[in-house]
Amino acid sequence: MASVENPPAVHLPAAALLLDVDGTLIDSTPVVERAAHRWAAEYGLDPQEFLADAHGRRTADRVAEFVPPGRVAEATARLDELEASDTEGVVALPGVLDLLAALDGRPWALVTSMDRPLLDVRRAAAGLPLPEVVVTAEDVRQGKPDPEGYLLAARHLGVAAGECVVIEDAPAGIRAGRAAGARVVAVTTSHPAAALTEADMIVSDLTAVSVTAGGLLVSGNGARG
Incomplete structure (x- = not known):
């Protein structure tokens, strides 16, 4: 273009x-980044790697690329919880x-x-x-x-x-x-x-x-x- x-x-x-x-x-960038850093620390993941291609996609779809299938629902719910509890910014x-x-x-x-x-x-x-x-x-x-x-x-x-x-x-x-x-x-x-x-x-x-x-x-x- x-x-x-x-x-x-x-x-x-x-x-x-x-x-x-x-x-x-x-x-909502500040909230997304704060939540991702807390969530990634809990799951032993690199927050920057998770965030790199997360924008614009469903949370569950991105989470599924980082955690085992049996934990996707739980991990998605936890990230959703962190994001929904924070509206600052x-x-x-x-x-x-x-x-x-x-x-x-x-x-x-x-x-x-x-x-x-x-x-x-x-x-x-x-x-x-x-x-x-x-x-x-x-x-x-x-x-x-x-x-x-x-x-x-x-x-x-x-x-x-x-x-x-x-x-x-x-x-x-x-x-x-x-x-x-x-x-x-x-x-x-x-x-x-x-x-x-x-x-x-x-x-x-x-x-x-x-x-x-x-x-x-x-x-x-x-x-x-």
Whole structure:
């Protein structure tokens, strides 16, 4: 993907908006890192190795790569417990609250790799509204990068996934959105632009995205694919 210096704003048609949560709408990085370090110490693991490819994926899927099959459920529950008990530093990312307020009745959904209790804790801490359609880790057989979550959200909204725009911050989520057939806008709030090149557009954060009658307007600081 080639970056374009100060390109014109681009309009993306969208029947609905499908949004990742952690790293896209909410910054929970301090909590995630604190919890991972405590959890890894309890299980005799390297926290940095665990965190290296954890973002954007279901906790159970990542935990399964580090502990024996018979301990995955227990270890996942322990990490979930540590994360849900800590909200210090959890905040909405720039532009998020304005963008969600501007949707004003337009169809949108949350599609997250978190389980529902953790989503509820972090959403409340960051002051985010809750849409009618929410897809969490418990709702899918396969987590991101599988497209199941985005396809399910689109189906619940009554629209074709190919007519939606997905907003993501992680490579696994971008691949999930693209595999679902949606256009994907990536934000560089957790990964550098070089890691997000599979997205259709890349912006620094959601201050670069505004709502139009037929979709989204992505301002000129985005890099177009």
